Amino acid sequence: MTEVGEFSLIDRATARRRQPATTEIGPGDDAAVVRAPDGRVAMSIDMLVEGRHFRLDWSSPRDVGAKAVAQNAADIAAMGARPTAFVVGIGCPPTTASSVLDELSDGIGSAAEELGAGVVGGDLVQAPSLIVSVTVLGDLEGRAAVERSGARDGDVVAVAGPLGRSAAGYALLREGITDGPLVDSHRVPTPPYASALAAARGGAHAMIDVSDGLLADVGHIAAASGVVVDIDSAAVPVDPAVARVAAERGVVAALDWTLTGGEDHAFAATFADGTVPAGWTVIGTVRAASPDAGVLVDGVSWTGSPSWESFT
Amino acid sequence: MTEVGEFSLIDRATARRRQPATTEIGPGDDAAVVRAPDGRVAMSIDMLVEGRHFRLDWSSPRDVGAKAVAQNAADIAAMGARPTAFVVGIGCPPTTASSVLDELSDGIGSAAEELGAGVVGGDLVQAPSLIVSVTVLGDLEGRAAVERSGARDGDVVAVAGPLGRSAAGYALLREGITDGPLVDSHRVPTPPYASALAAARGGAHAMIDVSDGLLADVGHIAAASGVVVDIDSAAVPVDPAVARVAAERGVVAALDWTLTGGEDHAFAATFADGTVPAGWTVIGTVRAASPDAGVLVDGVSWTGSPSWESFT
Numbered sequence: 016m017t018e019v020g021e022f023s024l025i026d027r028a029t030a031r032r033r034q035p036a037t038t039e040i041g042p043g044d045d046a047a048v049v050r051a052p053d054g055r056v057a058m059s060i061d062m063l064v065e066g067r068h069f070r071l072d073w074s075s076p077r078d079v080g081a082k083a084v085a086q087n088a089a090d091i092a093a094m095g096a097r098p099t100a101f102v103v104g105i106g107c108p109p110t111t112a113s114s115v116l117d118e119l120s121d122g123i124g125s126a127a128e129e130l131g132a133g134v135v136g137g138d139l140v141q142a143p144s145l146i147v148s149v150t151v152l153g154d155l156e157g158r159a160a161v162e163r164s165g166a167r168d169g170d171v172v173a174v175a176g177p178l179g180r181s182a183a184g185y186a187l188l189r190e191g192i193t194d195g196p197l198v199d200s201h202r203v204p205t206p207p208y209a210s211a212l213a214a215a216r217g218g219a220h221a222m223i224d225v226s227d228g229l230l231a232d233v234g235h236i237a238a239a240s241g242v243v244v245d246i247d248s249a250a251v252p253v254d255p256a257v258a259r260v261a262a263e264r265g266v267v268a269a270l271d272w273t274l275t276g277g278e279d280h281a282f283a284a285t286f287a288d289g290t291v292p293a294g295w296t297v298i299g300t301v302r303a304a305s306p307d308a309g310v311l312v313d314g315v316s317w318t319g320s321p322s323w324e325s326f327t
Numbered sequence: 328m329t330e331v332g333e334f335s336l337i338d339r340a341t342a343r344r345r346q347p348a349t350t351e352i353g354p355g356d357d358a359a360v361v362r363a364p365d366g367r368v369a370m371s372i373d374m375l376v377e378g379r380h381f382r383l384d385w386s387s388p389r390d391v392g393a394k395a396v397a398q399n400a401a402d403i404a405a406m407g408a409r410p411t412a413f414v415v416g417i418g419c420p421p422t423t424a425s426s427v428l429d430e431l432s433d434g435i436g437s438a439a440e441e442l443g444a445g446v447v448g449g450d451l452v453q454a455p456s457l458i459v460s461v462t463v464l465g466d467l468e469g470r471a472a473v474e475r476s477g478a479r480d481g482d483v484v485a486v487a488g489p490l491g492r493s494a495a496g497y498a499l500l501r502e503g504i505t506d507g508p509l510v511d512s513h514r515v516p517t518p519p520y521a522s523a524l525a526a527a528r529g530g531a532h533a534m535i536d537v538s539d540g541l542l543a544d545v546g547h548i549a550a551a552s553g554v555v556v557d558i559d560s561a562a563v564p565v566d567p568a569v570a571r572v573a574a575e576r577g578v579v580a581a582l583d584w585t586l587t588g589g590e591d592h593a594f595a596a597t598f599a600d601g602t603v604p605a606g607w608t609v610i611g612t613v614r615a616a617s618p619d620a621g622v623l624v625d626g627v628s629w630t631g632s633p634s635w636e637s638f639t
Contacts, residue, residue, distance in 0.1 A: 039367060040472055043551075045405035045536050046371035046465065048472050051363030055351060058447060059358035060462060062416035064454045093357040104374035104416075104460045135370060138460075142376045148416045148450075148460035150372060153358065160352055160360050224357050239355070 032124050037099040037154070038133040047135035049100040049152055056099075057153035057160065059090040065145040073188050076115045078202040079147060080122025086226065087151040088130055089206040089280040093224040095161040095215025096153030097208075098132040103149050106142025119147070130208070158215055161284070165220040166240035170285035170301035175210035175294050178229055179257040179269065182276025186267070187260065197256055204280040210294040214284045217292040222284040228275040230317055233283050234310040244285075245311045246299035248274075271319045274312065344436050349411040349466070350445035359447035361412040361464055368411075369465035369472065371402040377457040385500050388427045390514040391459060392434025398538065399463035400442055401518040401592040405536035407473040407527025408465030409520075410444040415461050418454025431459070442520070470527055473596070478533040478552035482597035482613035487522035487606050490541055491569040491581065494588025498579070499572065509568055516592040522606040526596045529604040534596040540587040542629055545595050546622040556597075557623045558611035560586075583631045586624065 034041050040048035049056075061083065063069060069079045088098045103123055107116065116139075127134050132151075166172075177200060184201030192198065206224070214222055221240055225232045230246075237244045253269050261269035285301050286292075310317070346353050352360035361368075373395065375381060381391045400410045415435055419428065428451075439446050444463075478484075489512060496513030504510065518536070526534055533552055537544045542558075549556045565581045573581035597613050598604075622629070 040406075040474065044472075044474050044476075045402040045534075046369040046408070046463075046472075048367050048369050048406070048467070051366055051368050054363055054366055055360055056363050056368055056464070057358040057360050058412065058414055058462075058464065060414040060416045060448055060450050060460070062418055062450045062452050062454075062458075062460060064418055064452050067453050090357040094352075094360070096358070100370065102370055102372040102462055104372045104462075106374055106376055106458060136372055138372050138374045140374050140376055141379050142374075142458060143455040146374075146418060146454060146458060146460075148372070148374060150370075150414055150416075150462035151358075152368070152370065152464075155360070160356075160358075162352065162356050164356075222357075 032128050034133045035099070035131055038135055041133060042136050047100065047102070049135060051154065053155055053157045055155055057091050057094045057096040057155060058150065059087055060148065060150045061087050062146065062148045073193070074202045076118035077122035080119045081126040081203045083147045083149045084123055084126035085204045085206055086280055087149045088208065089224040091151050091153035092206060092208045092211035093222050093282055094153065094155070095158055095211065095222065096155045097212065098130045098151050099154050100133050100135045100152045101127050101149055102136040103134060103147065104138045106140050106146035108143065109141055111145065161215050161219050161222040163221055163223055163236050163239035166236050166242050166244070166285040166301050167220055168242065168301060168303040169288065170220055171288050171291060171297045172233060172244050172246065172283060172285045172299045172301055173291050173295040173297045174229065174281055174283050176207040176281030177205065177279045178225070178252065178254060178281055179272035179276040179279065180254055181278040182272040183257045183260045197260060204278060206280040207282065207294065211282045213292040213294060214282065217286070218290055219284040219286050222282060225279055225281040225283055226277060228277045229283060230274050230310055236283065236285065237308045237310050241304050241308050242301050243304055243309055243311060244299055244301050245314055248313050250298045252296050268319070274317065274319065344440050346445045347411070347443050350447055353445060354448050359412070359414070361447060363466065365467055365469045367467055369403050369406045369408040369467060370462065371399055372460065372462045373399050373402070374458065374460045385505070386514045388430035389434035392431045393438040393515045395459045395461045396435055396438035397516045397518055398592055399461045400520065401536040401538070403463050403465035404518060404520045404523035405534050405594055406465065406467070407470055407523065407534065408467045409524065410442045410463050410465050412445050412447045412464045413439050413461055414448040415446060415459065416450045418452050418458035420455065421453050423457065473527050473531050473534040475533055475535055475548050475551035478548050478554050478556070478597040478613050480554065480613060480615040481600065482532055483600050483603060483609045484545060484556050484558065484595060484597050484611045484613055485603050485607040485609045486541065486593055486595050488519040488593030489517065489591045490564065490566060490593055491584035491588040491591065492566055493590040494584040495569045495572045509572060516590060518592040519594065519606065523594045525604040525606060526594065529598070530602055531596040531598050534594060537591055537593040537595050538589060540589045541595060542586050542622055548595065548597065549620045549622050553616050553620050554613050555616055555621060555623060556611055556613050557626060560625050562610045564608050580631070586629065586631065
């Protein structure tokens with residue numbers, strides 16, 4: 016595989032896919048040109064490494080591509096923006112089967128297409144293991160970005176999307192169970208993008224992508240905003256499938272997975288009381304730091320399992 | 328090193344550096360927000376892998392960071408745009424010394440600062456070797472992008488910037504010579520950004536970053552434009568230092584390095600005759616494909632050394 020192969024790789028990710036109207040110049044030149052209708056772009060990068068963020072015996076190359084797109088798109092949605100364009104850097108050993116690169120590219124291309132975004136450029140290089148680096152641009156559609164730092168005394172905190180499903184699916188994979196909806200949730204997250212946009216349109220004060228675990232990520236809002244977020248554990252939605260798997264195992268509480276499981280790419284946000292949009296579940300309240308900012312569960316620090324760590 | 332370390336890494340790349348006016352929201356949230364004053368952005372990604380694109384016994388981590396920024400910025404400049412923002416994904420083994428990451432980040436941050444661009448986000452993950460993935464955004468300042476496909480019958484082709492210096496420096500490094508300006512040119516390219524902007528402002532018809540070697544990259548213009556580019560070898564500027572090293576060795580012609588050496592990140596462009604800006608050297612002419620598009624040297628196909636390949 017020569018480095019010239021980048022062209023065919025990107026061709027594969029974009030072939031038979033129409034570029035969206037935001038793509039002014041697509042792949043094939045020194046750089047792409049993407050429209051930024053409101054004069055700004057949101058921008059984020061994530062890097063996935065084989066053996067650390069995915070395993071090819073657990074996930075298909077297509078899953079890996081779809082996951083890379085979803086977790087980047089979730090970062091954009093958490094700002095209240097809509098993804099418009101992706102560029103993709105792929106590193107792989109020279110022995111990598113071309114079918115792996117084909118499927119990876121197809122996973123990236125079809126996930127981007129579902130979001131209405133273009134894959135506008137890429138770079139393919141030799142590397143010791145499979146590495147996928149995705150950068151995403153997003154359009155704020157004229158709104159202010161929803162930052163982590165906007166939570167205010169008197170807000171409520173709410174969540175939208177799956178919680179604990181990726182952690183439960185990961186536990187099943189470790190047991191050798193490779194099928195089923197929880198395992199699928201681990202392989203390819205399905206962030207509730209429409210809920211994030213509804214939050215932004217509805218005037219959310221702060222928002223974050225739940226990738227490290229609900230408590231950790233709400234903690235980022237608390238720290239950036241200088242507030243205390245108190246979560247009412249009884250109000251936290253526990254996914255029935257997660258509850259069932261936890262009960263069958265008997266060694267982990269479903270609430271642990273729900274509060275600390277990573278990689279669900281749900282969203283957490285704070286709103287002025289009474290302004291929470293449909294699709295969001297209120298799980299707690301925000302008050303001024305007293306004196307330290309942080310996150311509490313039922314008024315006290317959480318003493319359950321620590322936050323999610325990717326496998327190594 | 329935990330993945331949380333990304334925050335401190337990006338802090339290091341941005342600490343004590345003022346974000347430019349184009350950075351509306353910098354690092355630390357789910358995504359950055361960058362201004363796109365003319366309603367479009369140019370965008371490109373490049374990935375550098377240790378052992379393939381750089382060696383840490385030949386280049387300092389600071390050099391690697393500066394090189395990653397320069398080669399991305401050259402892609403943006405080749406479209407006629409000005410870099411505004413970078414995001415950086417870094418993969419590294421858990422045993423990587425923090426000084427390596429510090430210096431790498433500093434090299435990225437200071438090179439971006441010199442360009443007037445911000446480092447607005449990043450991701451730091453564990454990987455089997457050091458990997459640097461940089462995505463750059465650029466501002467076209469209201470101009471049309473200068474694509475590869477715009478060369479026309481009757482144009483002249485011209486170059487700006489160093490040619491063959493990186494290849495000569497690489498040859499010296501392989502001999503164990505680790506000091507001197509040619510070696511420095513290999514470690515950190517210095518694209519003539521101002522010349523690329525002058526070309527765009529002066530109405531260049533086509534432009535490309537010379538990264539694969541002059542003939543290969545002019546060949547990309549020829550193929551994209553459907554033209555023949557005929558280079559007059561006597562007009563090609565041979566760098567005196569490259570000529571000296573070639574003469575001393577006696578095994579390679581300076582013209583070979585000049586025509587086919589990679590990674591100089593000079594620029595090649597075509598212009599209507601009589602519109603070539605200062606700083607550019609005319610090296611040949613463009614004519615309609617007859618019948619095949621391609622690049623010739625003195626009217627015939629080049630039979631010297633093949634184009635540049637990265638080491639390993």
